Amino acid sequence: MSQDNSQVWGAFLRGINLGKRQMKMAELKACMEAAGLAEVKTVLASGNVRFAAKGKPETIKTTLEQAIGKKFGFAVGVVLRTEAELKAMLDGHPFAGLDPEADLHRHVLLSDEPFPKGIVLESRPGDTEILRIDARELYIAAYRQPNGRYTENVEEVLKPLYARLGKGHLDTMRNWNTIEKILK
Structure with a gap:
């Protein structure tokens, strides 16, 4: 402060x-x-x-x-x-269970408002995995795909969430490395 x-x-x-x-x-x-x-x-x-x-x-x-x-x-x-x-997000170690050798990117979807209660999203193991959904944060592991991209199927996995949220909902996705740097 x-x-x-x-x-x-x-x-x-x-x-x-x-x-x-x-x-x-x-x-x-x-x-x-x-x-x-x-x-x-x-x-x-x-x-x-x-x-x-x-x-x-x-x-x-x-x-x-x-x-x-x-x-x-x-x-x-x-x-x-x-x-x-931000410190609580970092201290929560949402990516701690991931294989440190896996070829993936860590992302967080930051929502302006709370997500709908009880929302469940299906992961695609080895592709796009939803690791945790908190009140206003959703943690994603995006694995490297054969085309070299990491977030190829994130939008597809998030479709049920956006269907419930409707138009006008404000959120933005960030690489976890950005969250780690923001307070430094």
Whole structure:
């Protein structure tokens, strides 16, 4: 926690640096600082930001989305997590049971709102495995496929979830390595 009682946050922007939705991380950092956020640090070029701010999550989220929209000219959904929530994710070791020699990527789907209670998704062993579903996080092991891709069938496995969530649901997927770096 910062000296002025601000809280540390992780912001994960959905769908940037794809197609025409481009933004340089230095410009994003400056945009967030201009919006009143402190200790701003971007992590990788896919819209991951650590910062300190006071306020309620809804207020911070709205501030970020409005500032980004004004600066970059397109709407961007922002999924927030507090430092404590990020530490709990890391401390939960959701990938601990995986074979350390397996050729896979670890991913987490971060949801803005809680997932539907009782949602069950079928894994495809050796392809796309759902390791755990928490209130707002879903942990995925994506194994390398013959074509060299890792996330080839993730969308297919997640279809039942999106059918229940409906349009307008905000989430974003991140490589677990990003989550490991966000608080550093």
